[in-house]
Amino acid sequence: MEPYLYTARLAVGYGGKPLIENLCLHVRRGEIMTLIGPNGAGKSTILKTLARQLEPMAGTVYLDKQALGQMAEKELAQRLAIVTTERIDPELMSCRDLVSTGRYPYTGRLGLLRAENRAIVENALAQVHAGELAELPFAQVSDGQRQRVLLARALCQQPDVILLDEPTSFLDIHHKLELLDILKTLVRQQQLAVVMSLHELDLAQRVSDTVVCVEKSGALRMGAPEQIFTEENIRALYGLTEESYNPLFGCAELPPVQGEAQIFVIGGGGSGIPVYRRLQRLGIPFAAGILHRNDLDYPVARTLAAELVEEAAYQPVTAETLARALAVLERCGKAVCTLPAFGPLNEANRLLWETAGRSGKQTDWNTI
Amino acid sequence: MNGKRIGFCYGLLLLLLAVLLLWSVCTGSTAMGLAGVLRVLLGDAADKTAYGIVWNIRLPRILASVILGGALAVSGFLLQTFFANPIAGPFVLGISSGAKLTVALTMILFLQLGLVMRSAVLVLAAFIGALMAMGFILLLSRRVRNMSMLVVGGVMVGYICSAITDFAITFADDANIVNLHNWAQGSFSGTSWANVRDMAALVSVLLVLAFLLSKPIGAYQMGESYAQSLGVNVRRFRLELILLSSLLSACVTAFAGPISFVGIAVPHLVKGMMKTAKPLVVMPACFLGGAVFCLFCDLLARTLFAPTELNISSVTAVFGAPVVIALMVSRKNRRFQGV
Numbered sequence: 181m182e183p184y185l186y187t188a189r190l191a192v193g194y195g196g197k198p199l200i201e202n203l204c205l206h207v208r209r210g211e212i213m214t215l216i217g218p219n220g221a222g223k224s225t226i227l228k229t230l231a232r233q234l235e236p237m238a239g240t241v242y243l244d245k246q247a248l249g250q251m252a253e254k255e256l257a258q259r260l261a262i263v264t265t266e267r268i269d270p271e272l273m274s275c276r277d278l279v280s281t282g283r284y285p286y287t288g289r290l291g292l293l294r295a296e297n298r299a300i301v302e303n304a305l306a307q308v309h310a311g312e313l314a315e316l317p318f319a320q321v322s323d324g325q326r327q328r329v330l331l332a333r334a335l336c337q338q339p340d341v342i343l344l345d346e347p348t349s350f351l352d353i354h355h356k357l358e359l360l361d362i363l364k365t366l367v368r369q370q371q372l373a374v375v376m377s378l379h380e381l382d383l384a385q386r387v388s389d390t391v392v393c394v395e396k397s398g399a400l401r402m403g404a405p406e407q408i409f410t411e412e413n414i415r416a417l418y419g420l421t422e423e424s425y426n427p428l429f430g431c432a433e434l435p436p437v438q439g440e441a442q443i444f445v446i447g448g449g450g451s452g453i454p455v456y457r458r459l460q461r462l463g464i465p466f467a468a469g470i471l472h473r474n475d476l477d478y479p480v481a482r483t484l485a486a487e488l489v490e491e492a493a494y495q496p497v498t499a500e501t502l503a504r505a506l507a508v509l510e511r512c513g514k515a516v517c518t519l520p521a522f523g524p525l526n527e528a529n530r531l532l533w534e535t536a537g538r539s540g541k542q543t544d545w546n547t548i
Numbered sequence: 549m550n551g552k553r554i555g556f557c558y559g560l561l562l563l564l565l566a567v568l569l570l571w572s573v574c575t576g577s578t579a580m581g582l583a584g585v586l587r588v589l590l591g592d593a594a595d596k597t598a599y600g601i602v603w604n605i606r607l608p609r610i611l612a613s614v615i616l617g618g619a620l621a622v623s624g625f626l627l628q629t630f631f632a633n634p635i636a637g638p639f640v641l642g643i644s645s646g647a648k649l650t651v652a653l654t655m656i657l658f659l660q661l662g663l664v665m666r667s668a669v670l671v672l673a674a675f676i677g678a679l680m681a682m683g684f685i686l687l688l689s690r691r692v693r694n695m696s697m698l699v700v701g702g703v704m705v706g707y708i709c710s711a712i713t714d715f716a717i718t719f720a721d722d723a724n725i726v727n728l729h730n731w732a733q734g735s736f737s738g739t740s741w742a743n744v745r746d747m748a749a750l751v752s753v754l755l756v757l758a759f760l761l762s763k764p765i766g767a768y769q770m771g772e773s774y775a776q777s778l779g780v781n782v783r784r785f786r787l788e789l790i791l792l793s794s795l796l797s798a799c800v801t802a803f804a805g806p807i808s809f810v811g812i813a814v815p816h817l818v819k820g821m822m823k824t825a826k827p828l829v830v831m832p833a834c835f836l837g838g839a840v841f842c843l844f845c846d847l848l849a850r851t852l853f854a855p856t857e858l859n860i861s862s863v864t865a866v867f868g869a870p871v872v873i874a875l876m877v878s879r880k881n882r883r884f885q886g887v
Binding site: 228232253262281282291 | 760762766767773776779781823824825828
């Protein structure tokens with residue numbers, strides 16, 4: 181399928197030097213393209229240029245093979261709708277009134293709504309599960325409801341393309357997921373082409389078909405989520421130095437606490453993560469082990485622990501590894517075990533825990 | 549939007565207008581019963597004095613307050629849309645005062661040259677003054693994003709223009725200066741039929757043009773980027789709004805001098821009454837509301853301390869300013885609630 185919205189050597193910015201140059205984006209219908217990147221890198225500027233609210237500094241935006249700059253205002257409005265971050269505060273407007281403004285490009289001189297327009301408004305409200313909000317004043321609904329109503333307004337334009345600027349900001353996790361779920365369904369059902377900017381990397385990873393990294397330097401990288409969400413990519417994009425990004429969990433970690441390990445955490449299978457995070461919060465450097473490299477705890481321990489004793493995946497723990505762990509334990513004043521049980525593959529951890537017991541280092545982690 | 553409610557509001561406004569029209573035409577320094585006035589209105593010219601008073605003094609004045617009051621309210625509504633600010637109006641933004649200044653200067657010049665002022669010249673002078681004040685406010689609005697600061701700036705512009713006007717009037721020496729002085733305070737008195745004809749023609753054209761803008765105004769109420777994405781040519785639309793609102797307030801100032809607070813209070817009250825801000829229904833109601841408001845205030849202005857007449861602006865301020873204060877307080881509360 182051909183790309184529906186694409187740009188050719190586009191340069192965007194506000195006068196002077198362009199923020200981003202040589203932008204070649206392409207979105208097909210039925211696809212979501214997400215822009216990620218640090219604040220101020222130019223995500224909103226790109227979206228504004230795609231919406232023709234900002235003149236391109238060079239290059240062209242094409243919508244269904246037509247140059248955007250040459251389209252009539254009404255035609256563009258019938259094909260492209262936006263949801264902005266701007267906090268709008270329309271006076272005395274019910275949610276239904278607000279949604280019905282989306283019919284603007286289809287109504288006559290005075291903007292009177294005929295029956296078929298009304299039906300489209302109701303349908304749009306239903307599609308975003310906002311039917312029960314119709315009568316409420318827009319100024320009084322919650323942030324999550326607002327975004328859904330604004331999405332319904334965009335749908336009312338019966339567009340082929342919707343541009344959304346940070347639609348999930350200010351929403352709680354429930355409403356973030358709800359909004360993206362609705363959006364995803366609409367994109368599939370109505371074969372919309374969507375370009376949006378998101379701050380939540382984990383969500384971007386889940387909903388996007390294509391991800392564009394917009395760097396502060398103006399550099400761009402575009403690809404499928406699995407190509408983009410790698411640790412070095414995200415660290416470079418956001419300029420993370422001591423912090424880290426975990427591509428599997430799609431989450432970022434704070435920088436580890438510096439210093440000599442004071443507590444040895446024997447973990448595994450995800451049980452260690454809460455303790456690592458707690459020690460991190462308390463500012464206590466710790467050692468973690470013995471973890472297999474495919475253990476659930478491993479990626480977090482790797483970024484947070486001052487010292488890590490690790491073993492190759494699917495291998496029994498070797499004597500050398502155990503010796504190394506014992507040496508680390510020797511230097512730690514306390515030991516914590518989060519494992520509910522030991523088995524043949526982590527026999528070494530049991531030995532470690534017993535050693536800690538003999539030297540009186542065993543500690544209940546709830547008391548830390 | 550509630551159709552019944554809107555219908556009721558229109559009914560109420562029309563009723564008030566009719567009652568006030570009759571009341572105004574019957575009230576004045578010469579006492580005339582309702583029956584007498586009706587006879588005169590129906591064309592009975594037997595009583596020459598009564599006929600003259602009703603047809604040549606009262607009716608033109610009443611019609612002027614209806615037309616100009618309505619125009620002022622619509623002008624306020626357009627300015628509030630433009631600045632996305634409910635406290636914007638031709639008076640507080642200094643536009644009326646700008647018009648006043650140029651009209652006064654033109655009047656003095658014409659009097660000194662011994663020329664006769666025609667309505668067209670008056671309106672043109674007022675329009676130039678209004679546009680100059682508007683231009684200054686627009687420059688200011690680029691610098692200050694804060695809406696209350698903008699209003700303060702507008703009030704300052706108003707004071708400067710008024711000061712220069714007073715200065716000019718004080719030193720202009722002519723017998724007609726008394727009239728000029730009255731006009732500069734705001735008054736509907738002394739309106740002629742020729743004036744009424746001119747203002748009616750101009751205001752009705754402007755109102756039709758404003759009404760035809762109600763669709764983009766509705767889109768613009770959600771902010772510039774949404775309006776643009778719906779297909780509004782924002783640049784042209786903003787220019788149209790500026791020209792229309794300036795022309796409307798210039799027209800009012802040219803014929804009746806500066807009149808305060810009608811432009812803010814009336815649209816606010818109308819929107820509150822109708823529980824909607826939809827321009828298509830609100831704009832005509834603003835016209836009716838402005839007419840009722842000014843008719844009522846003019847009635848008070850000429851009867852309260854008769855035979856001494858108050859200037860109309862003092863009366864509109866008494867009723868209008870509290871509405872503006874209430875508006876600011878309620879906006880502030882909404883902000884605090886995080887809405």
